[in-house]
Amino acid sequence: MDTNQYLEVFIDESNEHLQSCSESLLVLEQNPDNIEIVNDIFRNAHTLKGMSATMGFEDIADLTHKMENVLDAIRNHKIQVTAELLDVVFESVDHLEEMVSDISNGGDGKKDVTQTVEKLKRLESGESIENIETVVAAPSETVTEVAESKLIFDDFEQTVLEQSMEQGFSAYEINISLREDCLLKAARVYMVFEILEKLGEVIKSTPTVEKLEEEKFDTDFSVAFVTKENQDDLKQKLMKVSEVDVVNVQPVQLKKMEMPSDIEEKKVEEVAAVETPKPTPTKATPTKTEAPKTVKNNNSSKTIRVNIERLDILMNLFEELVIDRGRLQSISMELNHNELNDTVERMTRVSGDLQNIILNMRMVPVETVFNRFPKMVRQLSRDLKKKINLEIIGAETELDRTVIDEIGDPLVHLIRNALDHGIESPEERLAAGKPETGSVELRAYHSGNHVFIEIEDDGAGIDRERVLQKAISKGVVTEEASHSMTDNQINELILASGFSTAEVISDVSGRGVGLDVVKSTIESLGGSISIESEHGKGSLFSIQLPLTLSIISVMLVEIEKEVYAVPLSSIIETSIIKRSDILNAHNQKVIDFRGKVVPLVFLDEIFEVPREDYEDDGFLSVVLVRKGDRIAGLVVDSFIGQQEIVLKSLGNYLTNVFAISGATILGNGQVALIVDCNALIK
Amino acid sequence: MTELLDTEVVKVIVFQLGDKEYAIPVSQVQGIEKTVFITRVPSTVHYVKGVINLRGVVTPIIDLRERFGIHSDVQGEDTRIIIISYADMEVGLIVDAANDVMDLPKNAIEPQPEVVGSLEEEFIAGVAKIDKRLLILLNLEKVLNTLK
Numbered sequence: 057m058d059t060n061q062y063l064e065v066f067i068d069e070s071n072e073h074l075q076s077c078s079e080s081l082l083v084l085e086q087n088p089d090n091i092e093i094v095n096d097i098f099r100n101a102h103t104l105k106g107m108s109a110t111m112g113f114e115d116i117a118d119l120t121h122k123m124e125n126v127l128d129a130i131r132n133h134k135i136q137v138t139a140e141l142l143d144v145v146f147e148s149v150d151h152l153e154e155m156v157s158d159i160s161n162g163g164d165g166k167k168d169v170t171q172t173v174e175k176l177k178r179l180e181s182g183e184s185i186e187n188i189e190t191v192v193a194a195p196s197e198t199v200t201e202v203a204e205s206k207l208i209f210d211d212f213e214q215t216v217l218e219q220s221m222e223q224g225f226s227a228y229e230i231n232i233s234l235r236e237d238c239l240l241k242a243a244r245v246y247m248v249f250e251i252l253e254k255l256g257e258v259i260k261s262t263p264t265v266e267k268l269e270e271e272k273f274d275t276d277f278s279v280a281f282v283t284k285e286n287q288d289d290l291k292q293k294l295m296k297v298s299e300v301d302v303v304n305v306q307p308v309q310l311k312k313m314e315m316p317s318d319i320e321e322k323k324v325e326e327v328a329a330v331e332t333p334k335p336t337p338t339k340a341t342p343t344k345t346e347a348p349k350t351v352k353n354n355n356s357s358k359t360i361r362v363n364i365e366r367l368d369i370l371m372n373l374f375e376e377l378v379i380d381r382g383r384l385q386s387i388s389m390e391l392n393h394n395e396l397n398d399t400v401e402r403m404t405r406v407s408g409d410l411q412n413i414i415l416n417m418r419m420v421p422v423e424t425v426f427n428r429f430p431k432m433v434r435q436l437s438r439d440l441k442k443k444i445n446l447e448i449i450g451a452e453t454e455l456d457r458t459v460i461d462e463i464g465d466p467l468v469h470l471i472r473n474a475l476d477h478g479i480e481s482p483e484e485r486l487a488a489g490k491p492e493t494g495s496v497e498l499r500a501y502h503s504g505n506h507v508f509i510e511i512e513d514d515g516a517g518i519d520r521e522r523v524l525q526k527a528i529s530k531g532v533v534t535e536e537a538s539h540s541m542t543d544n545q546i547n548e549l550i551l552a553s554g555f556s557t558a559e560v561i562s563d564v565s566g567r568g569v570g571l572d573v574v575k576s577t578i579e580s581l582g583g584s585i586s587i588e589s590e591h592g593k594g595s596l597f598s599i600q601l602p603l604t605l606s607i608i609s610v611m612l613v614e615i616e617k618e619v620y621a622v623p624l625s626s627i628i629e630t631s632i633i634k635r636s637d638i639l640n641a642h643n644q645k646v647i648d649f650r651g652k653v654v655p656l657v658f659l660d661e662i663f664e665v666p667r668e669d670y671e672d673d674g675f676l677s678v679v680l681v682r683k684g685d686r687i688a689g690l691v692v693d694s695f696i697g698q699q700e701i702v703l704k705s706l707g708n709y710l711t712n713v714f715a716i717s718g719a720t721i722l723g724n725g726q727v728a729l730i731v732d733c734n735a736l737i738k
Numbered sequence: 739m740t741e742l743l744d745t746e747v748v749k750v751i752v753f754q755l756g757d758k759e760y761a762i763p764v765s766q767v768q769g770i771e772k773t774v775f776i777t778r779v780p781s782t783v784h785y786v787k788g789v790i791n792l793r794g795v796v797t798p799i800i801d802l803r804e805r806f807g808i809h810s811d812v813q814g815e816d817t818r819i820i821i822i823s824y825a826d827m828e829v830g831l832i833v834d835a836a837n838d839v840m841d842l843p844k845n846a847i848e849p850q851p852e853v854v855g856s857l858e859e860e861f862i863a864g865v866a867k868i869d870k871r872l873l874i875l876l877n878l879e880k881v882l883n884t885l886k
Binding site: 295372376379575618662663664665703705706707708709710713714716717718721725727728729 | 750774775777778779780781782786788789790791795796818826827828834847882
């Protein structure tokens, strides 16, 4: 079956199922007795198994199958939900996520998960997983114990072995050790396999054949082998291969099946899943519970899946329309024809509504980014041995998809930072009179034309003294400059590049190369980040983001014959001042604006606008813009007016043009450049 | 310019710049436009004339004369902008005239002669002599390079 066309759907749905798996797992952790949640996870795992088997991703199917067995055992009250068990299930979900992401990156979704599989198996049979790591991770330690089997069979291999035994073959486990000084290990392996293949059939080898061929093993390897030869002959033949040190042949001990019939059933089911193109193999297993059937019906709200590319195309087409709308508006103004004016006005209104709808369609709840954090925090707090409670507020807040795509990594970084550097260890917290469990709050909310995302922790806060010392020693600021800095300015030093206050570099958060990337990513999205912090009480990182990136309101200004666009979001107001009001501070021209000293930026100088005959009428048009709490006045020739424009990039050839963040197309078809106010305010 | 070597004939666009004729493989050409209003982009290199609106896409424009160091300001009736696409970049090149589309036999292309002696030497991928015309094949990578 050609499965390629389903691949995209498979990846999407797998990710969804895995996501809901991990969400449910987190809930389960809080309510270990709630079987309903286990059922949920089971259903997700089951669907995933069916899909992956259909698509031919055996490793995923296999791992989910094992996971499902454990979940099934929980459902049937055979085993209890323990922290240990959840860890293993989480681990499996992690592996599955990696496999799926491998597939979406064009890989084959294969991954060696033997250890996890073994843990799952032990869990299923109610054994402890305590000692498993040593057994599986270091098989060489057990080499001398002949009785210990080094081969672990999955269901398929088990069945093959059983069947061949029924047909009168003997199954042996052969452990072969090559001599320490063996030079051509791969060649010896090849010779051994050649002999074996003449005599019977190799069912499995550990390490895998690929690894053996690449010499990725020590000196020992094991194979499971079915043959009609007897044990001693086999051994002698193998010993003839030179440089083979020890050969151990012993009959395979198949594990006692607790529920052989159950396994048979599952076998059938798996086969069915492979052969039938249906994503859920429920029909092949009449003995299964009804649960999986309900999966599809869950998505009953009336939505359709639209490829994001189509939405992008729709958006592009609409952008064209907005440009033409601008052109029509200017034509109708010139002509001043009543009916034309009416029509254009109507069209403007309709297209305005259309714009809202299209922009809304591209809005995605931040939940899609936030939902990976609970698991991350859980894992990290374990790694860091801290007790942390993550609270998410406003996950339903919507943001443009382009922003969503970009904001994930910076948020991950900030949260890691809060966990690693912010929240103290339980002992320190108790000593400081705080509750043992630290809290991190992740908030998202709308405000005006912006979305705010805040990360607040009640941890140690920023030690401004240390930050300053560090910044001075690293040359980020000068000693003199440091005296006049405000608290917030000092806080923001931690966002400067080459800065890291953690004395011990940890894997968790950065080497001081992260927070500055966070800052630049956010700024490239047209947003800003600010930090509030009180030493000993905690910190608040606040990110302000624009609602959308594609259509923005700007103020068009003119310098000589050139038109520039200044984003309305950074404009405070416009003003006309007398040239005589300009004051000189050092080399900087400033004005006194409502009691504040505001530096002036002459755009014609910055942009090297060719001046012909410039008439100075004694007045200047100034656009007052802000970046954070700093203000500057942009001097232009004249204001044209406010307009909605479509943001376009300058392309891949012109990158990093100073103080220009992009371009737009005006009503007359010409290109106007968008002024990057952030670059103009130092 | 590997595709030059793979095929027997290469289809090229021939354009005029000063008194010489240049060629770019058709596969790298997106279109040929008449000159339109160019918006100047401040603080870029001198040969980047600015950007134009190419059917809704903001496209940077390079003045090939400036790029090759041929200083003159002839903007005639025939002046064209050749839109090329190379390594994810779409860029327009201002040329004096777009003359021809022709098939260049692969074996007619020779490496550039050692003594060309002009400033644009480094931008040349090879030369081809067809009848009595000498066509200079441009190395687009070099032409676009320095800005990266």
